[in-house]
Amino acid sequence: MSLKLSRSGVFLAGLAVATFAFVAAGCGGGGGGGAPEALPSSSCTAIEYKGDGDPDYIIASDLPLQGSSRTQTGQMVAAIRYQLEQQDWKAGDYNIGYQQCDDATAQAAKWDSGKCSQNANAYAANDKVIGVIGTFNSGCAAIEIPVLNQAPDGGIGMVSPANTYPCLTVNLPGGCDSTEPDKYYPSGTRNYIRVVAHDAYQGAALAEFMQSQGVKSVYILNDKEAYGLGVATTTRKAAESVGIKIAGFEAWDPKATSYTSQMQKIKSTGADAIFLGGLIDENGAQVIKDKVAVLGPNDGAVKLLAPDGFTQQSTIDESGTAAQGMFMSIAGVPIDTFKGAALDFISGLQSGPLQGKAIDPYAIYGGQAAQVLLTAIENSDGTRADVIEQLFATDGSIDVIRDALVALESSSHQIYEAMLADAGQE
Numbered sequence: 001m002s003l004k005l006s007r008s009g010v011f012l013a014g015l016a017v018a019t020f021a022f023v024a025a026g027c028g029g030g031g032g033g034g035a036p037e038a039l040p041s042s043s044c045t046a047i048e049y050k051g052d053g054d055p056d057y058i059i060a061s062d063l064p065l066q067g068s069s070r071t072q073t074g075q076m077v078a079a080i081r082y083q084l085e086q087q088d089w090k091a092g093d094y095n096i097g098y099q100q101c102d103d104a105t106a107q108a109a110k111w112d113s114g115k116c117s118q119n120a121n122a123y124a125a126n127d128k129v130i131g132v133i134g135t136f137n138s139g140c141a142a143i144e145i146p147v148l149n150q151a152p153d154g155g156i157g158m159v160s161p162a163n164t165y166p167c168l169t170v171n172l173p174g175g176c177d178s179t180e181p182d183k184y185y186p187s188g189t190r191n192y193i194r195v196v197a198h199d200a201y202q203g204a205a206l207a208e209f210m211q212s213q214g215v216k217s218v219y220i221l222n223d224k225e226a227y228g229l230g231v232a233t234t235t236r237k238a239a240e241s242v243g244i245k246i247a248g249f250e251a252w253d254p255k256a257t258s259y260t261s262q263m264q265k266i267k268s269t270g271a272d273a274i275f276l277g278g279l280i281d282e283n284g285a286q287v288i289k290d291k292v293a294v295l296g297p298n299d300g301a302v303k304l305l306a307p308d309g310f311t312q313q314s315t316i317d318e319s320g321t322a323a324q325g326m327f328m329s330i331a332g333v334p335i336d337t338f339k340g341a342a343l344d345f346i347s348g349l350q351s352g353p354l355q356g357k358a359i360d361p362y363a364i365y366g367g368q369a370a371q372v373l374l375t376a377i378e379n380s381d382g383t384r385a386d387v388i389e390q391l392f393a394t395d396g397s398i399d400v401i402r403d404a405l406v407a408l409e410s411s412s413h414q415i416y417e418a419m420l421a422d423a424g425q426e
Contacts, residue, residue: 036097036128043119044101048081051089055097056382058126059373061366062119062134062144064104064111068281068314073136076161076366078353080133083370086348092378096130103140110281111137120144124151131157131373131387133366137279138165138227145184145192154385155191159373161365164308164331165230166198175200175233191388195368196331199227202307203234206329207242210273213303213327217245219271221262221287223278224251231307232277247271254282263294272302279309285318292322299325307331312360330361338364 035054038047049055061080063073077100089096101119105112116135123129124147132148135141141163148156167176168184169192185191210218218239222232229251236246247269252259266274274291278284284306291304298304304326306315311328338346345367350359376390 037126039099039101039122039126039129043103043115043122044099047097047099048084049089049095049097050085051095053095055089055095056128057094057130057377058097058099058128059131059133059370059377060099060101060119060123060129062101062103062116062123062132062140063136064140065100065102066104066106067109068284068318069104069110069136069279069312071314072312072360072362075354075360075363076136079349079363079367080370082345082349082353083367083374087374091374094130094377094382096374096377101134103135103137110279111135111140113139113143116140116143117147120147123156124148127152129156130377130382130384131159133159133161133369133373135160136162137225138163138168138230139225141165141168141192142184142226146186149185149187149189149191151384153383155187155189155388156384157373157376157388157391158192159369159391160192160194160196161369162196162308162331162362163194163227164196164199164202165227166200166234167226167230168192169194169198170200172200172234174237175230189388190392193372193391193394195365195372196362199231199234199307199331200238202329202331203231203236203238206235206275206305206307207238207244209327209329210239210244210275210303210305211242213273215244215273215303217247217269217271218273218275218305219247219266219269220249220275220277221252222250223254223276223282223284225278225282227309228278228282230277231309232275235275235277235307252276252278252283252287256283257286259287259290260294263290267295267302274302274304276304276306276310280312280315280318281309284310284315285322288315288319288326289322297325298323298327303327305329308362313358332361332365335359335361335364 036058039060061077063076065073084098103111103116103119105115123132135144141160145158148158166172167180169181171180220232220236222228236249240246276287295302306328308330311330316323346359346364350356372394376387376394379390380386
């Protein structure tokens with residue numbers, strides 16, 4: 001399957017629902033002028049480079065390296081570094097250094113809006129930063145994309161391995177405001193792509209899966225974040241389109257100490273499923289525990305479903321046995337379906353940097369994002385503007401996950417297309 005990137009769309013990997021029954025819980029950019037100046041140590045590690053001579057350029061990863069997502073993002077960093085090592089720290093004739101930058105704070109224990117803004121401005125000001133891999137959280141991307149879009153030398157290309165909020169690239173009916181996605185690209189030229197499917201597809205697949213599980217009525221919660229509200233909204237619309245009743249749609253308060261009263265309210269509706277649109281970082285473990293305490297086990301009368309914001313080891317670690325039997329989705333391909341070049345990448349990453357640890361699905365997309373960016377740099381004339389041009393000329397059959405790409409389930413695709421048709425979009 002060969003896919004093409006477009007300025008108005010996204011790069012779509014195959015979307016599948018993975019089920020887990022847990023048994024336990026400046027300006028320029030010409031490449032001259034000597035070694036690059038490092039990005040600020042307040043956010044970023046020192047420049048990593050293991051090639052000959054000095055690096056010509058820096059690529060930075062922008063991910064939350066503190067909080068519940070740190071295990072997942074740590075694997076993504078390992079995958080990016082591994083891809084650089086496979087290419088001898090080069091992109092064609094260019095020597096590439098790497099800095100891993102943290103967009104989280106210890107106080108927030110997750111991504112922080114101020115840190116995202118600070119990081120983006122640092123990238124824009126450093127004329128040796130030729131591209132950014134990130135972000136992990138869509139809310140952070142919404143802050144960084146416009147800054148990088150207006151960076152000197154034509155903007156900075158940004159490749160996300162994990163953002164799934166649709167409105168970063170498309171205007172989805174009923175899910176985006178009228179200014180999205182154009183407001184993220186003030187220069188008028190797109191500089192951002194992603195290597196995962198957005199949440200309209202994830203919502204469609206989730207609705208189809210709920211239908212297959214016999215769900216008749218679902219209560220949808222969200223964490224009030226851009227991503228959480230977005231995936232909750234697309235899942236609601238998709239569920240309605242397949243005839244599932246929406247018993248309720250509201251937010252949970254991430255700062256609450258208990259959700260038992262909210263679960264009692266859900267119980268009174270007679271819903272036979274709950275969907276958690278959001279992140280485990282937003283007190284998601286307590287939501288899961290209180291769901292089980294009030295409504296029983298997840299494989300009982302009331303099923304529990306969650307999107308990729310929960311599909312990580314920290315959900316098991318923090319929720320314990322309460323996570324048993326819940327279903328989670330990913331905006332890509334489940335680990336056990338990878339093959340070919342992708343499986344080779346996984347094997348090398350697992351036996352090397354990960355030292356035999358179980359691999360997170362998004363680690364592979366971290367490696368894919370790195371390969372896409374490095375290929376664009378290799379094919380460019382060494383300017384930021386041309387790297388962006390080359391990103392949008394990238395063929396989706398690139399090796400890291402080429403053999404793992406699969407067609408979307410036809411019914412899921414039809415659900416999504418029907419949602420667009422309702423608003424007169426193509």
